[in-house]
Amino acid sequence: MPGHKENSGAFLGDVLKYDITEIDGMDNLHDASGVILESERFAADLYGSEETHFLINGSTVGILSSILALTKPGDEILIARNCHKSVYNAVMVGRLKCRYVYPAVIDRYGLCGGIENAAFREALKEYPGIRVAVITSPTYDGIASDISALAKEAHEHGVMLIVDAAHGAHFGFSKGFPGSAVKNGADIVINSVHKTLTAPTQTALIHINGPHVDREAVGRMLRIYQSSSPSYLLMAGIDDCMSLIAGRGKELFKQFLENIGEFETKAGRLKNLKYIGRNELIKECGVFDADPCKVIISTAGTGYTGRELYDELRNTYHIEPEMAAGTYCLLIMTIMDEKADFDRVAYAVECIDEKFSDRKAAERYKDLMPAFSAGRPVQVMQAYEVAGADRHYVNIKDAQGMISVDYIMNYPPGIPLLVPGERIDPGLIDKILKDIDSGINVMGITKNKEAAVYG
Ligand SMILES: Cc1ncc(COP(=O)(O)O)c(C=O)c1O
Structure with a gap:
C-alpha cells in the first residue's frame, strides 16, 4: 500500500509521490517515536505546549477524543451552548449529562459573543458534579473569551478546561492577535491548522498541558477515532505549515496586520454596511478579544440580509465569503491573502454599500434574529436518550411543544439551535422560518419544512 504506487494517473500529478504509509x-502517528514525534515536538515548541499531537481527522477528532478520554458514561459535562456539533456528538456518544453555559449575545449585530466569566462561574456553582468544561474560543466569528480567567475558575472548582480553538491556530504568534489558549492555562486546546493557517483541509493539532489530564486516555481515544492509515500528505502539510510559521510567521503576520489596518480605514467610510472589526467588538460590544482574520460585514438596518451580501460578493465580485448569517456576512482573510485581495474586498464592499443604500428597503427583514435570542431551549431529555427513539415528521409550524430528535442548526457555523431532547418553542419556530425565508441554510429541517420529533 498505497495501491496507486506513486503513479497518480492524470489528476494529482506528483503529489502522490509523498503519499506513503508506515x-x-x-x-x-499512533505510536510516534521517530520523524513524526520530531515534527510534533517542533509544533509543541512553536506553541509553547508540553505535548502536541498531529490530527488528520480535523479538530473534530481532537474534540471527540478529549471529551471521551476525560469522562465516563453518566458524567455531567458543562459545554458552551454555542459549541460546534462535534462537541455535541461527543456528548451523545459518551452518554453524558449535558449542562450549558450560554454565550453573551450582541443583539445589535445579531452575533454571539464570548463566554463571560460570571456566567461560567455561576454554571460551575450550579452543577458541582462537573469535572470537564468545553468552550469554543474563538468562535466561528472570531470572538475570543478570557481563557486565563476561565481556566483559573475551572481549576478552582476541580474542573478541566477543554478549549475548542479550531479557529485560533494563529493566536499568540503576534501582538495583533488574541493570546493563545495554550499559554493561558487551558488543559487541552484543539486547533485546526487548515482554517486560519496554511495546512491542508482535515489537519489539526491537539495540545495537552498541566497535571490534570490523563494523557494516556487521550492517546487511546485518538487511536480509536483517527484513521488507522493516517495520511502522510496531511501530516507533511502540518509540518510544512509549522516550518512556515516558525520561519516566516513574524513577517507574514506583520504584513497581514498592515493589510487589515488599511482595509479597516477604507471600511470606515461605509455608509450603510458596517465593518465590525476588532476595535469595535472590544470597545463597543464588550467582548474580551476578537480575531482580525475574521472580517464581519454587518447588513443590520439596511434591510438586506447577510445572504444577499454574500451572493453579491460571490456573483458580482467573484469573492468567496465564508458564511452568510441573518444580518452579516463573514469573510476569512489570512496571511496567505495579498494586499491586492484586501483591496478587492474593500472595493467590492464599497460598491455594494452604494447599492444597498435604498432606504425603502430598510423595512425588509427588520426582525432577523441572532441564535439564542429567541430564548433558551428547554432540555426535556438528554440527547443520548432520544438518539435512537422512534421519530415522526411534523411541519415546523405545528411542532410547538414537541421534542426534537435531530439537531437543528444553521450550517455554517454548525452550532445547534436545537439539540435532540429539547422542546420546540414558538420563538425558535419563528426564527427557523425567518432564517429559511431569508435564504439561510437550516439543517435538520426537511425541504417540506418538517422537523423530526419524538414519539
Ligand atoms: C468551532 C469549530 N470547532 C470545530 C470544528 C471542526 O473542525 P474540523 O473541520 O477541523 O474538524 C469546526 C469546523 O468548522 C468549528 O467551526
Whole structure:
C-alpha cells in the first residue's frame, strides 16, 4: 500500500509521490517515536505546549477524543451552548449529562459573543458534579473569551478546561492577535491548522498541558477515532505549515496586520454596511478579544440580509465569503491573502454599500434574529436518550411543544439551535422560518419544512 504506487494517473500529478504509509523509517502517528514525534515536538515548541499531537481527522477528532478520554458514561459535562456539533456528538456518544453555559449575545449585530466569566462561574456553582468544561474560543466569528480567567475558575472548582480553538491556530504568534489558549492555562486546546493557517483541509493539532489530564486516555481515544492509515500528505502539510510559521510567521503576520489596518480605514467610510472589526467588538460590544482574520460585514438596518451580501460578493465580485448569517456576512482573510485581495474586498464592499443604500428597503427583514435570542431551549431529555427513539415528521409550524430528535442548526457555523431532547418553542419556530425565508441554510429541517420529533 498505497495501491496507486506513486503513479497518480492524470489528476494529482506528483503529489502522490509523498503519499506513503508506515514503511520503515517513516514512524507511526499512533505510536510516534521517530520523524513524526520530531515534527510534533517542533509544533509543541512553536506553541509553547508540553505535548502536541498531529490530527488528520480535523479538530473534530481532537474534540471527540478529549471529551471521551476525560469522562465516563453518566458524567455531567458543562459545554458552551454555542459549541460546534462535534462537541455535541461527543456528548451523545459518551452518554453524558449535558449542562450549558450560554454565550453573551450582541443583539445589535445579531452575533454571539464570548463566554463571560460570571456566567461560567455561576454554571460551575450550579452543577458541582462537573469535572470537564468545553468552550469554543474563538468562535466561528472570531470572538475570543478570557481563557486565563476561565481556566483559573475551572481549576478552582476541580474542573478541566477543554478549549475548542479550531479557529485560533494563529493566536499568540503576534501582538495583533488574541493570546493563545495554550499559554493561558487551558488543559487541552484543539486547533485546526487548515482554517486560519496554511495546512491542508482535515489537519489539526491537539495540545495537552498541566497535571490534570490523563494523557494516556487521550492517546487511546485518538487511536480509536483517527484513521488507522493516517495520511502522510496531511501530516507533511502540518509540518510544512509549522516550518512556515516558525520561519516566516513574524513577517507574514506583520504584513497581514498592515493589510487589515488599511482595509479597516477604507471600511470606515461605509455608509450603510458596517465593518465590525476588532476595535469595535472590544470597545463597543464588550467582548474580551476578537480575531482580525475574521472580517464581519454587518447588513443590520439596511434591510438586506447577510445572504444577499454574500451572493453579491460571490456573483458580482467573484469573492468567496465564508458564511452568510441573518444580518452579516463573514469573510476569512489570512496571511496567505495579498494586499491586492484586501483591496478587492474593500472595493467590492464599497460598491455594494452604494447599492444597498435604498432606504425603502430598510423595512425588509427588520426582525432577523441572532441564535439564542429567541430564548433558551428547554432540555426535556438528554440527547443520548432520544438518539435512537422512534421519530415522526411534523411541519415546523405545528411542532410547538414537541421534542426534537435531530439537531437543528444553521450550517455554517454548525452550532445547534436545537439539540435532540429539547422542546420546540414558538420563538425558535419563528426564527427557523425567518432564517429559511431569508435564504439561510437550516439543517435538520426537511425541504417540506418538517422537523423530526419524538414519539
Ligand atoms: C468551532 C469549530 N470547532 C470545530 C470544528 C471542526 O473542525 P474540523 O473541520 O477541523 O474538524 C469546526 C469546523 O468548522 C468549528 O467551526
